[in-house]
Amino acid sequence: MSDKIIVGVDIGGTAVKVGICDLNGELLHTFEGPTEAEKGADAVCNNIANYALQIVEQSPFSWEQVEGVGVGVAGFLDIPNGIIKFSPNLKFRNVPLKEFLENKLQKKVLVNNDANVAALGEAWAGAGSGVSHCVCYTLGTGVGGGIIVSDRIVEGFNGLAGELGHMAIVPDLEAIQCGCGKMGCLETVSSATGIIRMAKDAVARGDRTSLSFITTEITAKDVIDAAKAGDEVATRIVARAAYYLGKSMATVAVVLNPERFIIGGGVSKAGEYLFEQIREVFRKSTPEIVAEGVQIVPAILGNNAGVVGAAGLIIRS
Template identity: 80%
Template sequence: MSEKIVVGVDIGGTTIKVGICSSEGELLQTYEGPTEVEKGSEAVCNNIAQYARHIVEQSPYNWDQVEGVGIGIAGFLDIPNGIVKLSVNLHFNNVNLKAFLEDKLQKKVLVNNDANVAALGEAWAGAGRGVDNCVCYTLGTGVGGGVIVSGKIVEGFSCMAGELGHMSIVPDLEAIQCACGKMGCLETVSSATGIIRMAKDAVERGDRTSLSFVTNIMAKDVIDAAKAGDEVASRIVNRAAFYLGKSLAAVAVVLNPQRFIIGGGVSNAGDFLFDQIREVFKKVTPDIAQEGVEIVPAILGNNAGIVGAAGLIIRS
């Protein structure tokens, strides 16, 4: 085989996921191994290098065919230099991941924020395929995001572009403090954590809801209850969708993307959630800024990070 391949790496606090991608974004093979954070940053970096080598050795390809290795990692980064300034989950502090891996692997290595990388994965080979300009939201424990313009990740002056979950969008009288320290962030109402918080608050207030009988409330419980007609749960999901729709409207008049892609666990609510988001977006966005704009679910799931990491090499 003479075709070129790319290795993508998605680093999590528990597991490191590695994949081989073709130059067109097709995920050809995957592998995962333990992160072993407790052994220290050097051990984690060595694991990344080992798993990247291992997946190629176990494939029909050879190391000479590898164009480069892309890395997605959560944390505060110096993206141009591939330095992880701080990653709380991994206990990384000023780790020059790019230099370490290029020395170990003797290949080009590019490092980027995990949310940016997931967005690039969807843009390159997922729900954004064929679209040059798109914005991706990930609705999980928090609200992650990534902005793709002309096929490239928008990183911003200090590598903080695309922090969509920290748009201050909830009015002061309704706002609570976000984990970032500021008030009224989108993340406080539209993440799984925000939905769970609102549900628990309702139960503690004594609101009449079927959620009172759920021992350990999860976002899915709230969504399922809303679908079943529970009024309290419906209000919570409506609120999450409302502020999501408003945030899309704000982004639309700044960036005018062709497509919004929404992924993460909360997005599994499907059309029940998406229809509400689209309705709000249509209501509050100027006609010319919403014309032809699509709001669609992500399709790569847990593989978005691997594919997007590989895409860093192809799209650089």
Template identity: 65%
Template sequence: MSESIYVGVDLGGTSIKVGICNQEGQLLLTHEGPTETEKGVHIVVDNIVKYVHEIVEKSPYDWDQLVGVGAGVAGFTNVVEGIIILAPNIGFRDVPIRSLLEERLGKPVKIDNDANVAALGEVWSGAGRGVDNCICYTLGTGVGGGIILNGKIYQGFSGLAGEIGHVSVVPDLEAIQCGCGKKGCLETVSSATGIIRMANDAVARGDRTTLATVENMNAKEVFDAAKAGDEVAVRIVNRAAFYLGKSMAIVAAVLNPEVFIVGGGVSYAGDILFNEVREVYAKLTPDPLQRGVSILPALLGNNAGVVGAAGLHLRS
């Protein structure tokens, strides 16, 4: 029997990335092209179809070997009906993406949000390979999350499970309003946006820090300053790590995962972030919930989305 392949689609506002995976979750080939959101829904769908055909055509595989296509998108999705409810970055609202793609491709299609497919990718063939119960954090502009229970994505009753960035962890007296409209969310302190905000606030207060000389600050510069011994930067990183570790302690008490995986741009900070997160987790989590639990950086980087999307047909 010929080898079965699966194509994953990472649907972004600027580009569409597609990848071919085998049944073991090995990423065999990738291809990328512009999304062209400004041209409307039908052109974006045309592009997805075109890129899926192109990647299979330039691979050593035949179209008949393609079992199915999965797509991940940053936005709200109705997984059961295959509808993108709202994806502001690509201008989609109530788009029946599954039926549109199935009609054009003649293959089964599954969809999910980007955080869930990234989590699935890491569990299928990344840092969580071989683990059935795992929580994935994506620390970027916001804080995304994906929950894998018993080897499958946990959706919740309305498909919104995994919104870890909106776990309330910051005390009221320190809390600021989050983009979701509530206060105290993890996203306000442990995202790249939150870290930059805290750094800019410190500079505005007149705190003595090398960050005062930085223009158009980004999170990496805050982490670099902390690694160089800047006390203000260290305080900011420790605060971000504290609330990240606190959120993990809360999640552990509810779901008891074996592994926490942390990805996204902020995760590249390395030991200065992870050592503190592990220390906080150990301090705030009852001993039985610590045993056998690991907190690890993600491995797949920007490929997690396409790998996880491809895996929707096998692991969801």
């Protein structure tokens, strides 16, 4: 076989996911192995290199066909030099991952933030396919983000562009402190953590809600399911999360003018119930000429967005 391939690597705290993509972003093979972060940076770097070699060896392709290796990792990075300045998940500081892997694999290696990489995956081969300008939100424990302009990741001068969850969007009188230390961040109301907090606060206040009858830890899914069933308290909580998401998108739209917003992560599984509310707020909050033609859609790659986007670094950077 003569076709070129790209290896994408998504480094998680417990597992490293590796994939082979063709040059069109189609995911051909995947492999997953333990991160073993507790063994230190050298062990993890060696694991990544070995997993990359292993997946190609187990595929119909040869190492000579590999165009390069892209890597996504959570943390603060020196992106041009591929250095992990600090990764809370891995407890890494100043790890020269790019240099290590290029020496080990003898291939071009590019490293980027995991949220950027997931956004690139959706833009390249997912819900943003065919669109050159899009913005991705990931609604999970926090609110992650990634910005794609002219098919390229927007990184900012020190790699921190796209921190959408830390837009100070909630008014002062309603704001609480975010984990980042600032007040009123989008993450405090529109993440799974934020939704759960608001639900627990309502139960603690004694609000009349079916959520008070949940005997286990309340989840974001519990709140969304209760809202869909007509629970007034849960309905207000989800509406608040959707409201600030829509408001944040309105702000982003007048700055970046994306064609499509893509929403992924666990909270996005609420489906059209959530998306319809976000779209309504967006339309009301955005100048008509800016909002015209803009789509707000769910992500489609799921857990594969990271490896696909990591592979995409090689041809989209």
